[in-house]
Amino acid sequence: MQGGKSNLLFLFILIFLIHLPFSQGSYVMDKVNSFFFDPLKDNSNIDLQLSRNYTIIEKGIRILQRTFRDNFTVMSNNCSAFKKANALPYPLFLVNDPFGPDVPGEKELSSGEKRAISIKGNGFVCTASTYGFFVPFHHFRFFINASKENVIKLVIYWNGTFDSDQVRLLLWNYNSFGGRGSWSCVRSIERKGLNTIVIADNPKDYVSKKGYVDVIVLPAIDNANPPTMIKTYYISLSVTVSHYHKEAIIVTKPIDPGALWRWEAVKYNRLLSSGAEVKCFILDQNARVIKSLEGNEEGFSERYISICKLSSEYPRIRLKFVLKTKDPKVSPYLLNYTVLWQRDERKWRDTLTWNYANDPRIDEVGKDYIISTPIYSPPGYWWSKLHFNSSGTVRISILDEKKNTIVANASDGYNMSSLCYKAIRLKAKFIGNETKRPILENWSIVFNESKEPPEFEKINVSYANKPIENFTVRVWDEDPGLLPSTAKYRLVYKKNETLKFFISDWLPAKCSAESCSKEAVLIAENVHIFYDPELENILNLSGEREITLCYIQFYIEDAAGNGATEKYKILIDTTPPKSRILESVSDLGFYHGFEYINLSAEAVDNETGIKSVTLYFFISFDNMTFDGPYEYETLSSPPWNWSFLPLGSAYYAFLTIAVDNAGNVEKKTEKEIILMCDTRKPDPPQFERKVHWLSSNEVNFVNFSDDLLLYKIRYKIKGQGFVWHDVAEGINARSFNQSWKFDQYDWEMMEEGKEYYVYFDITDRVGNEYLTPEDGEALLIAKDTRKPVAEIDKIKVWQWKTPIKLTTYVSDKESGIRKVELFYRFSPDNKTWSEWKLYGVVEKVSGEYTWDFSAPDGDGYYKIYIRAVDFAGNEEISECEIVGITIFPFKYVATFISAFVVFAVVAFIVAKRF
Template identity: 40%
Template sequence: MAIKSFTKIVVATVSLTLATGFFATNSSAQMYEDYGIFIDLLYDNSCINSSSVENCQLVNGSIMILQTPGNFTYDFSTNNFSKAWCRNNAPVIFNPIVGPDILLQQEFTMGMRENISYLGDGRRVINHSTFEWLVPLHHFRFQLNVSRGAVDEIHFFWNGSCNSDDGIRVFAWRYLLPSTTAGWWTKLKSTNETSVDVVIYTDPQSYISDGNYIDFVVTPYRTDAYSRTCISTDYVSLEIAASGRATRAKFDTLPVKPESVWMWECVTWNGSTPPGTSIKCQVLNESGGVIGDEIIDGNEKGFTKPPVTLHPLFGNGYDQISLRFHLETNDPTVTPTLFYYAILWQPLTSKWQDRFPVDPEVLEITDLRIENQTSDYLISTPVYLPESYWWDEFHATVNLSEGGGINFNILDFSGRTLMSNVTPGDKISSLCTRVIRLRADFVANETENPKLEEWTVTFKKDKWKPEFRNFYPTSVGQPTVDFTIQVKDSDSGLYPSSASYRLVYNVNGSMRNSTWLSASCFSENCTDCIKEWQTLTATDVSVFYSSELSKIIETEGETNVTLYSIQFSIEDMAGNIGYSNVYKIKIDTTPPSSEIVEVVKEMDGNVTFHAEATDDAQQVKLYYVFSFDNQTFQEPEMFGVDDNPPWEWSFEPVVSGYYRFYSIAVDSAGNSETPPGTGDVTLLIDNIPPDKPDFTATIYWLSSPNICCINFTDDFMVSKIEYSLNGNNYLWREIASDVDNGFYNKEWSLHENDWGRMDEGEIYYIYFRVTDKAGNIYETPGNNEAFQVAKDTTPPKAYIEKILEWQWKTPLTITSYAIDKQSNITNVTLLYRHSLDNKSWSNWTVYGSVNEGGTYRWSFDAPQEGYYEFKVEVRN
């Protein structure tokens, strides 16, 4: 079978005429060295790299996606992105769901690819199975430079042979719809011919990946005549028929190399992007490679909106750059259009400058550094700080010959005013930002606006980098640790959001670096331009293996992982990056030890504790547990932390009771001593004396030596209670001992000698001495707080006046009389009993009572007829 011819569509012929520092005047691209501007209006292709063009067409001063049909042939005779693999032993029944990469396949070497590059040259690639029940296969992958949506037909051609009488099979990997077969190897043909031509007419796009790859496999049936099955490939090719409905296009520009570049500024372009279309730009280095994201963030993916800032290139040695543009569309009938592109730079050292010429030949570039303008004002595009420089002065040249004036302001990136009424020559080093915009407001006279001829921002060198001190800790032992370090920048000040740290882990003997991770600066004044010492924190750093580690380093399944070192970095506002030392971390998992060795009770009631700890202790904490009964203790509470020896604390108890104290030492690695089982010291602490006995302040008349209802209390425990009659300090008599309770109010008795020497009706003062468990004493201070008693052993007297024995009228009046010469009468009660026959009597029944002595008349209404007896009971 003859190989179909391939005609490549040439879109543009590149003809570039160069002179030193400028482009030929007949070129649509022009270099304005003094202004720091290169612009290509795309009237021709003089600055387009022809070898990079894919699916582009240049039409009327613009570039669009190619709309012309054609055929494209791919084989291994040219240097492209096609690949091939072989596998000697594969199952005869081809697995349709494993792909497009095939297990155990081996990639063709360069020599093997050359052997299949030309038809009929006598060279070929041969593979045999090593087992009779297996077969070899050849796997071919082609990358298209035609958009998937533009492909109408796919022609796959293979020329070779095999030793199977049943011939060979051809499979293609189906990337897309229909979903029931997507992700399957689809058998396209089975034949025993030595040349195979397979054409895919139906849904050819479904066989093309998002990256424009097509995969084919050629494999024979198993041979019955030989012990091993063989396949031989002489030549393979792929031809694509495209209708011109391309959806992607790209091209690279030729390098732009100005005579003098102090700072690259930006890339900008103008284009039309209807819905579903896009224009994407990437910045290329001197060798034509895409500059990485580590220098221009986002460049690897590309930028869809201008401008693209180039200030990150400052100081990286880029004296020339080129651009790559991608044009894409979802609808092949609609194309984006690029009208021009421009590259801007600053040629003068330590300056950003924009000039506004009146020369008509350069008017087309006068607005490339203007963000917004009207007849009344002008706002510049952003002005970025170059690395290691800071703002210095603002300058402007104006023409006020026609009158009027110009007011200048400096704005931030968002357009908010940072400095107002700035005059040319003013210092602007007080700014606290990395990006500014300039604004000019024109004050016109009656006819003419004043003219701004140029404006300039100058920069001054800032060579001082942030400095570090006081890293902590260097020794760790806990699973996660917060590492801190102090940092300061005295020149432009710190840029806190750039604070970072990097970790190194020992993974089973192999060192693995993390990327730079964000550090925190928690203080309220840790803001841009701060010039005082600030603390950076790396929070919750894993010291040993954890599942979270796989997010920052590659552990490859190893769990023998320990932290090896840490380093901090931060930028100042001028972009200088300061790096701390690399701090090697000591792993220490052995806890320190400590114990309380001395207890001193001070005069003020506090208790001072002294502890000893091992030399590696960085702090010692004092803990206590409390109990009311020395048996059941509450949960431990930390009393205090001492960060420096000697380790001591002054303890002031809040509640009286039993306290069990122990110390816990912590070393610099964060290892904490294990709490002891019973504590180092157990103390009964009670600095509060018992309460004053609780009784009503009155005179208590006693008919016997027994006394009740006095409450003796203590905040902890009453131990002993004594009394002294009339405060005789030399004679204390015991009321109770070994009380061991915070409350006591049992009845007790005066000593018989005291009772015997008390005179009737005399008032006596009983003093109390109450001792608590800790030996604190309450003692009645004087008569005004003493318990007052008086002796009265003579019963009160009571009489009932005689009444007539026979009564027929009720109620009748009964007069009683009660008196006590010593104590007061507290109760008089009238009782009666009843009898029908004056022999058998009922029980006594209370008729009524009063709380006063003397004469009292009772009105008695007899409940029934019969005999009644009356009596009165009197209580003093």
């Protein structure tokens, strides 16, 4: 019995130890609380075969930097040596700067001379000037085979003697004078023997881009005992180079959580300086990038990465960190990382300890509150219930990812299904007192399964003939609703006449719907159907330009993370369709009345097919100038047949315009067929409503008209024995105002003075007919061929005063007198006469009429007659009467008598006085 208790105790202890966090090296694997933490103090969880160029220091992991030193002597293949006996002393030596590091006149050392100074104690090279005012020098050129940017120190060892005060060590400075370069004196040497010259300040200035360093040993002038001499026993160059890496890669070993429902997140800490970055990649256990995780191929620069899309199909994962820097002297630091996961099916859970700051799922710890890291709803799942266990007063709130409050004081078991947030946080606020400290033991969220993806509308094919300004599709999701922020699209182009495709990057689709909407409209804006330079930014074309759009693919997720995609086929057609009217004028006839005209057409498009055909018409009233076109009717499916009803009398021209399914519009302006349509009968003839007296059979007062074209006019006099006669035929004009005559037989049958009704039969060019309906609309005429009577009574030959009374007499038995005119002519001497002049007119008189003739031309002779005209136009002229007129000057005689009387009275008064 006791042995059984011992075994049970042993089993309990074993289970307890298994679930404790364990550490192998510096990392911590806690399978109870579902996290892995690596402080990166050693390589214990780093795959050394896949990682490179990094080093671990106390601060963390940084990019590896190494230094090394090379020594160069004269005998090495990396050195050339020269000498010159006569050169200008310093600073006059600087006149050689324009020639660069190659000094004019210098000679290369022989192999024996180079061998003598390449090893200490092996010999020397001695050079002396031949003139007192010149100095000799030795020139050494070293090739260091290193980038000048990586050189951190130059050390020159020179052992030699000289007979002047000093020698100057000159180096060619490649960066002076704006990069033109010059000789710079880096040291003055006064001690003979071995000298060490260290150049640590900006040593790269003395290194060319190709890795050359030029050194000249130049003595001062020996003024005491010229000429000047210099000996070199040994020279070498030591170069210290730092090898900086600009990139380091750290790949972890596989992280095995054991029991797993879903991966949760990756957290890492870093230190960055300007120009440096750290990116994290999520790998499968075979160290391959998991491409299904959006953004993973480019890497994550965020310090908190949600990986809740990864389920147990990835039982183990690795992390890959890439450290980069633009400045090789500055490195970013990777400090540590944490991997989180969840074990329980459909649940996020965090079991808290008293030290909240050490909990990897706690992001912020305040004096009396804590806030969790972001919690994401996994794909195919949505929020259901909130649960927590606590002691004391703890108030739980739900926040959005940016820590704004969504729900305050949520209770245990709170229903979260109405939330519309992809990510949330939990906040606990502790309401304590001096005697009791509240404790939150754990909190958790239960998820409901929601795996139905959104549904896109189905479109068999779309057509385009120009850049698509807005390509619009609709999408639906019932529960929990759409997430517009995930809406995107990409374009698929095909190389013309091949099967090579180019697929663009994903681009954000325009979507104005709210989060969790049940329906949304996605828009791809400004889509090019052919090559455009803008496409270079989203396609890897490699110079290809002969491309055509063939698909637009949309993608969106619902709030539960279920993604849906739909690809829409695009057919490009830039060739307009063709159409034509099948009937000709000979088929239809040119002339038409108010009737339906049946027209039909054929339309052809070899690419996208015909979408519609529209019949257009033009209107003209002279068959020359047309107005239009005007749309008559648009048909969207064959047969392309129309029944055209004229709007009014006019010439109508017709054409058809076809539109294909890509929106190409047929370009056509030439009229296909022209017809004349006269929809009204001719106008009633225009004449004055009265009896028209005729003196002959000619008629010139009746006007005929039609709204388009007259063709034929006939008349018939009402009465026994009269028949129809033609007035005119083949008129083909809108009006007929010419004179015409009654048939001679009809004229002769008409009785003098009798009224007759004349009926008209008028037809236009299409056969519309006007027939005088009744007497009230007929032309009323009467025949009057007899002249009227016109007489003037005899006048005394000589008259002494005016006006003269002239008595006339006129009469007409049939139509009556229309007017009487009085004419005169004047002669001062009864020999020469003026032209006849009209004195006056009276109308509609009959019988006797007296004129007052006032002799308008003064004294003299007047011939006078009258002319009478009847209503039929017959006229008669009376006989001519002559009369002489002398008007007595009563005014002048009275004036003369008045003046004479005045004179007589004045004369009498004067005579009486004197």
